[in-house]
Amino acid sequence: MTNAVSMPRRLAFRRKMSGDRRRIGQLTVGFSALLFLAVCALAVVTGPSPIPLGALFRSLLGETDALSAREAIILHDIRLPRLLLGALTGTALGVSGTMMQGLFRNPLADPSLVGVSSGAAVAAVCAIVLGGGPLSAFASVLGNSFLPVAAFLGALATTSLLYFLATKAGRTSIATLLLAGLAVTAVGNALIGLVVFTADDQQLRDITFWTLGSLGGATWGRVMAMVPFVGLMLAAVPFVSRGLDALILGEAEAMHVGISVETLKRTTILAVASACGAAVAVAGVIGFIGIVVPHLLRLMMGPSNRYLLPASAFGGAALLIGADAICRVVVAPAELPIGIVTALIGAPVFMALLLRRRNAFGL
Amino acid sequence: MLQCQSISVAIGSRYLLKDVSFYARAGEFTIIVGPNGAGKSTLLKVLSGEIRPLEGYVSYNGEPITRMRPAQLAKYRAVLPQSVTLAFSLTVEEVVRLGVEAAGVKSSAQASLCEAALGEVGLGGWGTRLYQGLSGGEQQRVQFARVLAQIPMPVANGQPRFLLLDEPTSSLDIRHQIDLLERARRHAREGGGVVAIVHDLNLAAEFADRITVMSEGRTAASGSPGETLDDATISKVFGISGIVGTLPPPAVPFVLPQSRHAVLP
Amino acid sequence: MTEILYALGAQERIVATDTTSIYPPEADGLPKVGYMRQLAAEGVLSVKPDLILAVEGSGPQSVLSILEESAVPIEIIADDQTPEGVLKKIEAVGTAVGKEAEAKVLEAEVAAGFAALAEEVAAVPQSDRKKVLFVLSLANGKAMVGGAESSADAMITLAGGINAASGISGFKPMTDEAVIAAEPDVILVMQTSNHALDADAVFALPAFKATPAAERRAFISMGGNYLLGFGPRAAQAARDLAAKLYPGRIASQ
Numbered sequence: 001m002t003n004a005v006s007m008p009r010r011l012a013f014r015r016k017m018s019g020d021r022r023r024i025g026q027l028t029v030g031f032s033a034l035l036f037l038a039v040c041a042l043a044v045v046t047g048p049s050p051i052p053l054g055a056l057f058r059s060l061l062g063e064t065d066a067l068s069a070r071e072a073i074i075l076h077d078i079r080l081p082r083l084l085l086g087a088l089t090g091t092a093l094g095v096s097g098t099m100m101q102g103l104f105r106n107p108l109a110d111p112s113l114v115g116v117s118s119g120a121a122v123a124a125v126c127a128i129v130l131g132g133g134p135l136s137a138f139a140s141v142l143g144n145s146f147l148p149v150a151a152f153l154g155a156l157a158t159t160s161l162l163y164f165l166a167t168k169a170g171r172t173s174i175a176t177l178l179l180a181g182l183a184v185t186a187v188g189n190a191l192i193g194l195v196v197f198t199a200d201d202q203q204l205r206d207i208t209f210w211t212l213g214s215l216g217g218a219t220w221g222r223v224m225a226m227v228p229f230v231g232l233m234l235a236a237v238p239f240v241s242r243g244l245d246a247l248i249l250g251e252a253e254a255m256h257v258g259i260s261v262e263t264l265k266r267t268t269i270l271a272v273a274s275a276c277g278a279a280v281a282v283a284g285v286i287g288f289i290g291i292v293v294p295h296l297l298r299l300m301m302g303p304s305n306r307y308l309l310p311a312s313a314f315g316g317a318a319l320l321i322g323a324d325a326i327c328r329v330v331v332a333p334a335e336l337p338i339g340i341v342t343a344l345i346g347a348p349v350f351m352a353l354l355l356r357r358r359n360a361f362g363l
Numbered sequence: 364m365l366q367c368q369s370i371s372v373a374i375g376s377r378y379l380l381k382d383v384s385f386y387a388r389a390g391e392f393t394i395i396v397g398p399n400g401a402g403k404s405t406l407l408k409v410l411s412g413e414i415r416p417l418e419g420y421v422s423y424n425g426e427p428i429t430r431m432r433p434a435q436l437a438k439y440r441a442v443l444p445q446s447v448t449l450a451f452s453l454t455v456e457e458v459v460r461l462g463v464e465a466a467g468v469k470s471s472a473q474a475s476l477c478e479a480a481l482g483e484v485g486l487g488g489w490g491t492r493l494y495q496g497l498s499g500g501e502q503q504r505v506q507f508a509r510v511l512a513q514i515p516m517p518v519a520n521g522q523p524r525f526l527l528l529d530e531p532t533s534s535l536d537i538r539h540q541i542d543l544l545e546r547a548r549r550h551a552r553e554g555g556g557v558v559a560i561v562h563d564l565n566l567a568a569e570f571a572d573r574i575t576v577m578s579e580g581r582t583a584a585s586g587s588p589g590e591t592l593d594d595a596t597i598s599k600v601f602g603i604s605g606i607v608g609t610l611p612p613p614a615v616p617f618v619l620p621q622s623r624h625a626v627l628p
Numbered sequence: 629m630t631e632i633l634y635a636l637g638a639q640e641r642i643v644a645t646d647t648t649s650i651y652p653p654e655a656d657g658l659p660k661v662g663y664m665r666q667l668a669a670e671g672v673l674s675v676k677p678d679l680i681l682a683v684e685g686s687g688p689q690s691v692l693s694i695l696e697e698s699a700v701p702i703e704i705i706a707d708d709q710t711p712e713g714v715l716k717k718i719e720a721v722g723t724a725v726g727k728e729a730e731a732k733v734l735e736a737e738v739a740a741g742f743a744a745l746a747e748e749v750a751a752v753p754q755s756d757r758k759k760v761l762f763v764l765s766l767a768n769g770k771a772m773v774g775g776a777e778s779s780a781d782a783m784i785t786l787a788g789g790i791n792a793a794s795g796i797s798g799f800k801p802m803t804d805e806a807v808i809a810a811e812p813d814v815i816l817v818m819q820t821s822n823h824a825l826d827a828d829a830v831f832a833l834p835a836f837k838a839t840p841a842a843e844r845r846a847f848i849s850m851g852g853n854y855l856l857g858f859g860p861r862a863a864q865a866a867r868d869l870a871a872k873l874y875p876g877r878i879a880s881q
Binding site: 074077078124147203217332335 | 765772799835
Binding site: 020021022105247248249252253255257259260261298302 | 408411412413432433434435436437438441442444447448449450451452453454456457458461462464465474491513
């Protein structure tokens with residue numbers, strides 16, 4: 001326990017910092033939205049082939065030859081879909097992280113706890129290694145969509161498995177979900193190991209880069225495919241916002257203030273599985289955004305989901321788009337996997353978070 | 364009226380409650396007393412809908428609880444639990460707001476209702492403070508404010524609304540114990556119902572209109588304070604005899620909260 | 629390396645190979661001791677070899693150390709991905725199995741092949757040289773390409789092409805925009821038993837759609853082992869590639 005001398009000072013500091021949370025919440029949502037727009041603008045003009053901002057504006061205003069044909073292709077077919085994919089993925093990860101932390105009542109929870117990443121990883125590895133052999137029939141039919149479709153199905157399958165393991169007589173035990181998730185991830189890793197054992201150099205390379213995550217290969221088709229899944233999650237936000245707030249008092253108390261707790265759990269898990277399943281399918285495993293973004297925002301504005309959920313959407317999108325801009329530029333013409341950049345940003349923040357929690361007064 | 368009939372609750376083979384029937388009428392302050400492990404909290408959890416009984420049913424104003432969705436039940440009753448652990452750091456206002464939202468109030472009116480509820484427990488203006496920075500007693504009063512915010516009117520649509528309080532005075536000093544119980548009694552006087560678990564037998568004696576004494580998962584006695592708090596029942600249930608209505612040895616002082624109403628000779 | 633042994637006529641002496649030895653087809657039928665980078669010491673020793681020939685890069689190192697400690701002689705053959713390297717490889721293998729004479733003959737053949745090709749390639753003017761982009765794989769819609777200092781780069785240069793991905797080192801993912809900026813004239817891919825990229829899959833990606841290669845649908849697919857093996861057929865493979873790049877100027881024989 002903290003010693004008696006330092007307590008009053010910390011107490012006074014915290015009392016001062018709480019303030020009017022509604023105001024702070026609204027301001028933070030606004031700030032994160034502005035940050036998102038700024039990062040978008042920056043990302044559109046950044047890249048190995050520079051496109052001047054002035055030319056971009058002129059073309060938007062209707063001047064048809066403000067941009068060369070190649071610049072127009074880069075902008076329309078490469079940068080824009082990539083920007084939108086980054087926005088959708090970042091939103092999915094940020095909001096899912098917030099939802100998971102609310103559901104598990106713990107700031108260290110993240111979307112991988114419902115099995116999304118391990119399931120997708122097993123499916124992706126199988127697609128990469130077996131796609132030329134036993135699964136070649138599917139591969140030829142689906143072409144470039146084979147890997148994302150496989151990864152998405154893997155994510156859904158694992159989440160369903162975990163849900164059924166943790167639910168008895170209509171009641172989902174969050175503790176069981178956590179433990180079963182650990183077990184399922186372990187099995188998943190073993191399966192991945194088995195498949196990797198038969199892989200050749202090229203496939204190993206592909207697997208490595210897939211697990212590090214990337215927004216490359218973004219097409220309008222993929223953007224459109226992601227929209228319904230992320231949309232489903234966003235539609236759930238108003239429904240779960242109050243419930244997740246009430247859950248802060250505990251499951252029993254949440255029921256007492258009128259929340260249907262089992263429905264809340266189901267809706268949250270479904271929303272997270274849908275959006276994160278789609279995100280992992282198209283972009284591979286991107287870590288830390290689901291933990292870091294909600295936690296940072298929570299430190300700024302408190303845990304009220306009413307403001308935290310929208311702010312996480314903007315914040316997650318902004319962070320991912322920003323990281324992606326770095327990936328495209330820092331070792332051009334090669335591309336750094338985005339999982340590396342988010343880990344390099346996220347890990348120090350994560351460690352600082354752990355240290356802070358260790359020293360925290362009370363909770 | 365809040366009523367339960369033939370309730371049994373068991374964990375494995377051990378019965379926490381065996382064939383318990385209980386009722387709390389509108390306009391009355393019903394207090395449950397009994398030794399530790401008697402099943403008092405379990406009974407309250409069955410009444411609030413938190414625990415599903417093995418046998419028996421619970422009804423509010425004639426409507427069985429099993430047919431109600433949580434949102435609907437939240438309008439009939441509010442619960443003050445024995446202890447609450449917050450997973451994240453909320454402000455006092457945010458805690459009380461959870462009760463206000465349960466009452467289905469428009470968001471424009473929420474802030475003032477929170478403040479009003481805090482005022483009733485003597486914590487007016489404390490809205491922006493952090494809950495975790497408060498003392499145990501202050502936290503309990505904040506939870507009580509939340510309960511009052513959830514059920515602002517003792518009677519709504521002609522139906523009485525209930526407060527279920529599990530040891531609401533456990534962390535409070537005697538001044539605040541009396542304040543809280545008087546506020547709860549006012550709820551009952553104005554037409555609502557109150558069911559509370561209280562350890563202090565003197566306070567129970569003063570505030571209750573009806574007392575239910577529980578022991579080992581069953582009701583041992585039920586009736587007015589005069590009928591239930593007698594030496595026979597107390598010694599049977601608590602194992603201490605000769606403490607009802609007798610003065611202690613001259614050297615030992617005694618402090619009776621209910622004496623504040625005494626008419627001095 | 630297995631190919632070299634067959635070319636030298638020493639094939640009856642081979643009792644087992646690693647999983648990458650698939651040419652000639654007879655070699656594919658021999659018992660396999662595992663992937664060259666992930667050998668098992670017991671497995672290797674269980675076939676009771678009198679001599680172990682391992683190309684540079686075999687491993688893991690701990691297994692090689694164990695094999696070196698065993699009574700069986702082990703020769704590590706250098707793997708330089710250049711014409712000189714191929715010749716040295718043939719010489720080293722020949723010496724190890726006592727077929728120096730045959731080795732010299734093979735070396736002369738291969739050297740002549742490289743020399744003839746070099747002459748013909750030199751005759752192609754710089755302005756006509758084509759930019760080649762070697763695509764290793766398209767996992768998840770992202771192109772893994774062969775940059776400078778990769779085996780693909782060496783082959784492209786031998787065939788008289790220019791590596792469009794020279795800004796990258798080794799086999800790495802390339803940003804979509806950089807693919808467009810590189811303006812490759814030809815896309816080169818390799819086939820193996822497990823994977824083969826087809827032109828449709830590659831040109832469907834937005835990054836490739838906008839390249840000169842897409843306009844002409846210039847797409848070359850060659851056997852992986854053949855193209856990048858740097859064995860006795862290396863000179864032939866380079867000539868094959870050159871013929872595909874500059875049809876009419878360079879003959880494929």
